[in-house]
Amino acid sequence: ETRHLTPQERVARGKAARADVPRSSHAEFVPPPKRTDPVEIIERQSATRVPELVPIRYSRMSEAPFRFYRGAASIMAADLAETPRSGFRVQCCGDAHMLNFRLLASPERRLMFDLNDFDETLPGPWEWDVKRLSASLVIAGRANGFDDAERARIVSSTVRSYREAMIRFAGTGNLDVWYAKIDADLLESLLASRLHGTKRGQKNLTRAMAKARTRDSLQAFDKLTETVDGRPRIAADPPLLVPAGDLLPDVERSALERQFRGLVERYGRTLASDRRTLLADYRLADVARKVVGVGSVGTRCWIFLLLGRDDQDPLFLQAKEADVSVLAAHVGTSRYPNQGERVVSGQRLMQATSDIFLGWERVEGIDGKQRDFYVRQLRDWKGIAMPERMRPRDMQAFGQLCGVTLARAHARSGDRIAIAAYLGGGDSFDRALTTFAEAYADQNERDHQALIDAVRAGRLPAEELPAA
Template identity: 85%
Template sequence: MSRSAATAMRVSPGTTPADRAALGKAARRRSPRSSHSVYRPAPDRPDPLTVLEAQSASRVPELVPIRYGRMTESPFRFYRGAAAIMASDLAGTPVSGLTAQLCGDAHLLNFRLLASPERQLVFDINDFDETLPGPWEWDVKRLSASLVVAGRANGFDDAERARIVNSTVRSYREAMIRFAGMRNLDVWYAKIGPDLLESLVAGRLRGTDSGRRNLARAMAKARTRDSLQAFDKLTETVDGRPRIAADPPLLVPAGDLLPEVERSALESRFRGLVERYGRTLASDRRTLLADYRLADVARKVVGVGSVGTRCWIFLLLGRDDQDPLFLQAKEADTSVLAAHLGESRYRNQGERVVSGQRLMQATSDIFLGWERVDGIDGRQRDFYVRQLRDWKGIAVPERMRPKDMRVFGELCGFTLARAHARSGDRVAIAAYLGGGDSFDRALATFAEAYADQNERDHQTLVDAVRAGRLPAEEPPAARPE
C-alpha cells in the first residue's frame, strides 16, 4: 500500500464529525475488523537474513557482530531488531485506509517514563527512528505482537497472553473513542503525567501493594537518570579535566577512534556540528545551548536494532566542570517503512525523526533537533540530537507478572491512541473500531501468529550464526542507559 493511497482516505478538518464517523464505518466493509486476525507469510516473503544483511551494509562494520549477537540471545531481542522484517510483513496485511503518524517500532520497550520540559514525569513513546505516516493498525500490531513475544519468554500461558493483548487493544480502542469526542486542543494537551499514571496503576492493581510500590520505585529511579548521573558513570578526570571514559567497543572516545587527528581538530569538527544543530532549536533553547562548551565526544553503541548505526555522545560543560550536559547524536537513515509507504517528505532524515517525535509525543526534549554532517569517513549523513538521559524509566518485562504486563500494555495502548489521535482522523478511526471487541480479539490472534513467525526468524538467525554465515559476538554487558 503506497503512502499516497493511504493518505487519500483522510478527510479534511472541516468535515463534520458525522461524515468522519461514516468514513470509518464504511472502512469496515473494505477491511472487516475480524480480518486483522490473519497473518500468513507471503509466498515471496524476503529472507529475514537478507533484510538484516542489507541494513548491516551501511553500518559500522566492526559493530555489526554485536548487533547479531544481541539478536540471537532471545526471540524478544530478535524482535526488537527486526522492525524492517515486520514492516515487510505488515505491508501484506489488511488496512482500513485511515492513516496517522506512525512510531514505526512500537514494541513495548519503546514506551517509558520521560521528563517533560516542566520537570514532570510523563509516560510516552520514546523511539522514533522509523516514524512515517501510514496505517495506524501497523503500530498497534507491532505493540501487540511484542507483548506476546515477551509473555512467552516469561512462561505466560495462552490465556494469560490473550488477556494481555485484549486489554492492550481495548485500551487503545476505548481511548480513541474518548479522544474522538474531545476538542482538538484537549487532545493536544492530553498526557499521562504522574498523578494520572499513579491513579491508573492503582485502579488496575487494586489490592496489590507490590505493583504500586514498584511504580513508586520506578518513578523515583527515573528522576535520578539525568546528565549528572551520566557524568558520574561515564566520565573520568584526565589532567584535571573531565573526559568520557573508554569502555570499548561500547563506548569509544573520538580521540581513540581517530588517533592520527589532532584533538583540537576533532573538537573543532564536533563543535561545529553542535553549533549548526542548535539552529534547529527554538531561539530560547539556542541561547541555553550556547551557554555550554564542548568538552569531549565518544561513539556509543545503543539498543539492539540500532547497533551499528553511528551514534555519538557529547559531553558539554556549563557554569563549571560540575555542570554537565550530555547530548546524543544518532544517525537517522531512511525509515524501514519507506519501502512500503513511500519516502518521507523531509529531505533530511533527522528532521523526519524530530518532526514525527514532536507530532506523536505529548511533550518533547528541549534539546531535540537535527543536522546533516560529513562523517569521519567522508560520507554525508543525517543525525538527530537529544539529551542522552533525561529522567528515563525503562520497563523490565522479565520481572512482570501477567497482571503487571496487562496493566503496562493498557498504558501503552492509551498512549499510542493519544499519539495517533494527534495526527490521524480520530473520529473515523474510533468509528471503525466501534464499541465491541472484534478488533481486540482479532489482534490477539494476529499477535500469536506473528510471534510464531518471529520465533522462526530468530531460529534462522541462530542457525546462520552457528553455521558461520553471519558473525556474532556479545561484548561485556553494557552500562545501564
C-alpha cells in the first residue's frame, strides 16, 4: 500500500516520475490520426436518453463553444486518454470545468465554495481534472474577448494555485487535509487579496453570496408550484418541467404515487439514520420530470415535492439518472455496482461537506429497464459563477480559487506527497498546461463546429429553446 510509505519514500516516487513523464510533456495535445468523430460520441450518449429531450441537448450544445464543452466530457475523456500521465491516481471529478465550482450550503448552514457535479466521478489521473479546468478557462476567456496574454495569466495562475495548495497539503497531517474547507469568511478573504480590494469584484461577490442564500426549497416552492384543488402541485412548463401525471396519463395517480413513494422510502435507507428519521417526517406531494444542465439533458431526472409540518413546509429532492462514467472506458469500471452509489461515494470523498439528503437508488422504469439514480436536494444555497460578466482579473481570481479547491479534493484520496513532489516548486507544469489549454480550446472549437454542421445537415435534430 503506497500510502503507508514514509514521506521521504513518497517524495522519491514523485520526483522519479518526472524522468518517465516530464512535466513539460503535459503541454502536448495532438489529435490522434484515428480520433473518433466527436458527433458520433455525442450520438452514442444520446441513444440511451429520453428521445424527445435529445434535440434540446443538441440545441444547447450548439449555442457556443463553452456550452458545447460543458456537454463534451466524454469527448475530452477520450482525448485525455492519449495524453501523458504521471501515474498517480486520485478520485477524479471527471468534469471539473469552471462552472462546476460553486457556492453551496453545508449541513451546519454555512455557505461553502466547492466542487458540485460528480456525474462522471471515478478514480483516475489527477492531471485530467486540472486539464479540464484549465481548458474551460481558456474557452470562457475567448468568449469574453480576452487576449492571449490575459488567458495565459488566468491559466498559469490557476495551475500555480493548484500546485502550491498541493504542496501545502503535502506538509500537513491527514486530519488537517480532511477538515480543510473554504467557507464564506475564507472565500471573502481569499478573493479580497486576489482582487486587490477592487470595489466591483467585492460587490459582485457579496451579491452572489446573498443570492445563493435565497436559493432553497422555499424559493423553489414559490417558483415551481401552483395550488390545485387547495393543494400545492408542481406547475407544468413543458418540455422543461412536466408533472408525472401528464407524462403517464394512462397510469392511475394512486399507482404513480405508490411507485414514487416507494422510491423515496428505499433511497432513504442509504442515508445516515438521523437523516432517515428527518426524511420520514415528510410526505410525498407531487413528482415531475425536469430537464437539467447542458451535458445531462436527456438523462432521466425527477423532482419530488415533499411536505413536512404543513403545506408551507416544503422539501424538494432531485433524483438524477446515473450512467457509467465517461472515464470508465479509459481507467476501468467502478467498484460500485450501482452507478448512483458511485456518484454519491465520489462526491462524499471529494467535497468538504455534502448535502444531508445525498443518497442513491435503483429503479425499474415503466419500460421494464432498471436504472440507477442519485438523489439530493434540488436547491440548497447553490450559487453558480457567471463567466460572461468576469473581467480578466475576476476570472484569474476565480481560477485560483478553483485550483485550491481541486487540490484539496484530490489530496483527500490521492498521494498528495508524491503529486506535490512531482509538481515541484518551479512553474514547469504551470507553463505546460497554459499551452495545453489553448490547444484544447482550438480542438473544442473544431468539435463545436462539427456539431453545428451535423445539425445543419439534418444528421442531428435540434430545436430552439431559451438558454438553460
